[in-house]
Amino acid sequence: MLARYPAELGEELFAKNLVVIPPHAGGENPPGLSAMVLFEKPASMVMRLLSQTARQKEFRPELSQLERISEQDGWLIDEHQIKILFLKIVYRVRSEIDFQQRRIEWQLDESVDNDLKTLWGFWQLHELGEDRSVGHFGGTTEIGNLVPKLLGNAITRRKVPSMLENCRRWVNSDGRYRP
Secondary structure: OHHHOOHHHHHHHHHHOEEEOOOOOOOOOOOOEEEEEEEOOOHHHHHHHHOOHHHHHHOOOOEEEEEEEEEEOOEEEEEEEEEEOOEEEEEEEEEEEEOOOOEEEEEEOOOOOOOOOEEEEEEEEEEOOOOOEEEEEEEEEEOOOOOOHHHHHHHHHHHHHHHHHHHHHHHHOOOOOOO
């Protein structure tokens, strides 16, 4: 997986445990933000933890509420609530977990009205030796009319790296780390 990107990105990943991938770095970058995260756990363990989507509040302090709504047709549906500036934003996320492919994908649950205009993302996990793995993260979020697009993009670019670092620490601690 790392071979698809410039050597500097791999070096930065091993030095910092997390690297945000520039939009034109090569590889298979989806629209939106893309990053690689180095986990000190095998991919199967990382999948086990990340697949527990209702536990995201443990490493995402920006979530003021998270509630499992249902599990249906192979999808987990969770309702998220966050505060941005003085606004409460509520949205439902449909997550699909594929243990065999070591992939988690999520998107807005369009069966309800959401305060977000767009939400889509994924984790793709790759083994890196016996006790480590690399998570390729990608995603895009558009808040919509509640927050101007430029401000929303700036907030996302600023918040996602710290969320990924919290996630990395949470996984590496077997779900015990709390930011």
